[in-house]
Amino acid sequence: MLIRNATVFGTADTDVRWVGGHITECGRGLRPMSGEDDIDARGGWLVPGLHDHHVHLRSLAARSGSIQFGPPRVRTAAELLNRLRSADRELPPHDWIRGVGYHESVAGDLDRARLDGMPTARPVRIQHRSGAVWMLNSRACELLDVDECSLAGVERDPAGHATGRLWRMDAWLGERIGARSPDLSGIATRAAALGITGFTDATPDLGQSDIDDLADRVADGAIPQRVHCMAAPNIAAPRVGRFSLGPNKIILDDTTLPALDEFTATLRELHAVGKPAAVHCVTRVQLVLTMAALETAGVIAGDRIEHGAIIPAESMAWLAEHGVPVITQPHFPVERAEQYAQEVPDEDRPDLWRLGSLLAAGVGVAAGTDAPFGGPDPWPVVRAAIDRGSESPAAETISPIAALALFFGEPARPQLGRTIAPGRIADLTLLRTPPSEFPDALDTDLVAATVVEGRPVYLAP
Template structure:
């Protein structure tokens, strides 16, 4: 059988330790059929000349909020690049407000209070928005600030008596009135008043985000938290939106979708005499195909490190003398969460627990250990999303339990100065460990948590290798990776985290022909220049879906 397409004249890093490099590859039915087979390449129906460029397996972002990224791209950008000061942020809000009707919402996101001198206040948003409802999401997506009109639209009639929200807080000021600052579950509660999104709107978000990801060489993502009004999804029909996007040709990347924990419920009669927990019809992790499938159940157990809401054993560093800095917060009662996670584990689900603070990480590891002790499962491959602060003991427990930690390298560059300020230099040595996990025998994935930070994998790889902040400060230098370790994390490691290492993550015969074509060799450039490497073209299933003109 003739190959469908041959990619020739390349420097192809396969990710296979037994055969790390190739010059050409042939693709049949969307999969790699052969490497360096000149006869088969010559007979292929189509030939693509790589022009000597470096090719790696398509990047796989193990923690990428696809729909949320699309929504962020469609709303007002108040991130540091667009709004480096508080005055600039408020100016952008005012400019956007002037384009809107008096009752229309100003929605935006991406600000970091650590970089603009504090959180914007309700009164500042009232003035900038001209009395309109204004809602700005923090870069972490765990916090938001709202104007008076926005708070009233959410049903808060008395600003001095806002609702009490477990696992979150509507912050009150010295005058006893709401400041507009919404923490953790209070932010999610507020978001729910603006959901669900229309399906056409959701499809638009997915289309925009998919095209952006493909331009970055990303061919697969895991979307961590879909299907909830009270979580981080777009609405209860999120999968309908994903399917619709796929049918319309608007879903360009392969997706593993994690349902949020609040979408699951008790299932009576999972089998005779056994009740389960999950989704109707017994759907669970693994259902779907190579383009869209169900992944782990996602749960947020704590908050954000730069927002100082992640749960710590010891208090955060004080912002100012005399401040009571606190230890963060847990989103769920630990006993209740342990019970639900145990039921999901017994019902065959992979678990994905968001845990950033060391207290939350220790609790998450304990929950997984207890679930496995009660109901042993082979290679359950549960995950801890972020795994932000892990003690040496936690690293070893994670390795023994077969847990996959999912850290974000790019956090170190974009948010690392905030980590150092929140924790101090000594504790920051334990932040977003990477090499320690590899040394313990853990398979490490690569991820971004976009739209929290830039999703470009080469920027993530740059941070994993260099471990410097935007201000040039080193953060946990003993956790640096080699370039090969970092690229392997963003390819094979992320496939492993999703249980898909048998179909993707390397360029070997039989696996999906997903490729990223680069304009420089990451294994040869100065490591300080890794973030400058551009993606020339992206291939999904043997088809050039981005940058076809560059390969013509």
Template structure:
């Protein structure tokens, strides 16, 4: 991504920390002065008229999967497929435009509605082109026989546990929790990250935490080099299941050790404890994937047994029973959650989640009231990437069609914005402000903050700056 990086830049007529009509001077990537009538010398190389808009710290997406999100942009979506017949039509139409041997990659299949097909069923749809389908949770891939031939020829019988077999020992085509193994097996090249970087910039996002448990040193190098080159301009923190080392200075920050819990096959408790201990030895915090009450209970038991540090995180907190809130508070854990799911999947939750558990979905207000650190994120590509949509959903708790889900968990718009302004490892407990001396990672809005908070929308982002570079411009005028 090509970005402007003048030695000096002056933003004038901006609302900063609630005060209108201010100027802000950027030099060498940092905020050097804020005032009412700055007269910098030498004259700035670029002046930008904010037109009265609010100038905010750049937003942070505290939980995203960058490579998976970039790959999804080049995939066929099955998000709106509601039957196997519709899936068959979608695949057949897409397969007509493929070159011989070209993969068809499908994502976001709702297996609750459509069911879980196997290779034989996919073969009846398309048998000549290799196909792989991912479910909407990201936990499952399904391949047809043509696709499985790539695995058979390369791996033989040396397959991981997640590669499903039937009672006769034959491959079913279903592969559970083995995305990185599959990618390595198929020798898939890294996806293009430039489009994703541009999209995040247009949303005002200046930093991200990639929460992938499968991040290897090699993958971290791909992401780090994309950041250093400007292709992915957002500052990077990377989680992983194992040890990580930055590939070069400024490429990425090493984040938490990720533990992926799956209620169907929970990790051994002693192994969980060993992971926590090794993380401490590396000076890292621990982030635990918890989307069910059982997973959350297991997570809390582990932290109670092996110890929790400030900055340890519960990822998602999709279901948090009321009785789990006091132990979360006692242990000092943060919750990094995604209210955007209530908008995107709310109708499914209302139809499928037990009514007595619906008040436990993506809690917010009840956590904030107990002073539990809470931060928001997208979980893209599995959730909507738009932070402004997530903020809006946190304030109204409405599904896409306007049905409410536990309105008592609503929070004010200003507090929702703070959930994207925290600095890890403490997330929203320490919301950033625009201050002299800090890095010039900024989000300029087209209107004052009070107006923007009354209409939380991505369309109000006028410009985004990362380290003083203009990485997105919409409606701000150089002068």
């Protein structure tokens, strides 16, 4: 197949040909060969296919059947009650109310006692915006035998009674409810229309059956994109093209931080079997602990920081020197501006969701949407990286090309940008506009074609 008359990223070429899944020729004035399909780009920008470096595919698919209970849709306790009443009226009998996106700015902390006082007899489960905790009413706790569960994630009051708050218990909750595997094809189709050619699924603690099911969806074409999935060392890699296993995801919570020696030992055990670590760091103490543990355990290729919500200036030299990239969400300062304005102390604001200063310091940076905990569209992420709003330091904004390149990284080494050249895999995104018009076109229907391993998975009408 051939793309002609494009502006090819990083080169002076206008035409790119591929056979099978790999690029075979780049140049100017290439002509279609007999029987070869071709696309006239009409001057559009041809770039490496966008890879979302941090997403939760199953949760994103499941959200389509969930009710938004947080900002901006729901901002007050009264609006929360109205949404619950509407759900109670509209859902089929015996269905659960499954809510997502809740933030305590709406009505404070939710637990079973608060939810029991709300107008429904249905089982209710509502997920916090962070994804860390589910909040259940007593009917839901009864159906799931939460009171009898001995797992550490079951929050209990001083008397030992379950509060209905379940921390990091998504897998247990899904098993108990008997949740069916969500349909991922719709998510993948929408992503293809947005130019996404690959995902890194950052869901923690996936079991072998979860991994196999995800690989099956790639194999049967429900997910036409490439999928790189975080997984523990004991997970066997399915032999499926376009599917690979990535680093082990490690979640840190400030209230249950491991001792430095314990965390260092964990990293050493992973590294001993060739497994890098992807460490969830959203606070200053989590980042400092991770750096200290990696300093002692040693850094291997593929180790990475997820989110990096708070990065002190004095940490950047260490990250750059040790080659540890930060997988960030530039859109969060925009999407969550209202909450951050109320919650983030003044002293932390210069360190909040750094971007431009990280790149200037030589730190590897890539972007992920963190969908469904952030919006799944990569283009608002790109716009936010270019213009983060008046509350963000000017040093954190970056150029349009640098913003787009946040999605060009290799799946296993996201700080290493992919190129368009002979021998490279033909994962490509064709934009309708040339680079000169790109920033102004971000709010329009921008993608003309998306190609994964040489196969067009989206062609604009």
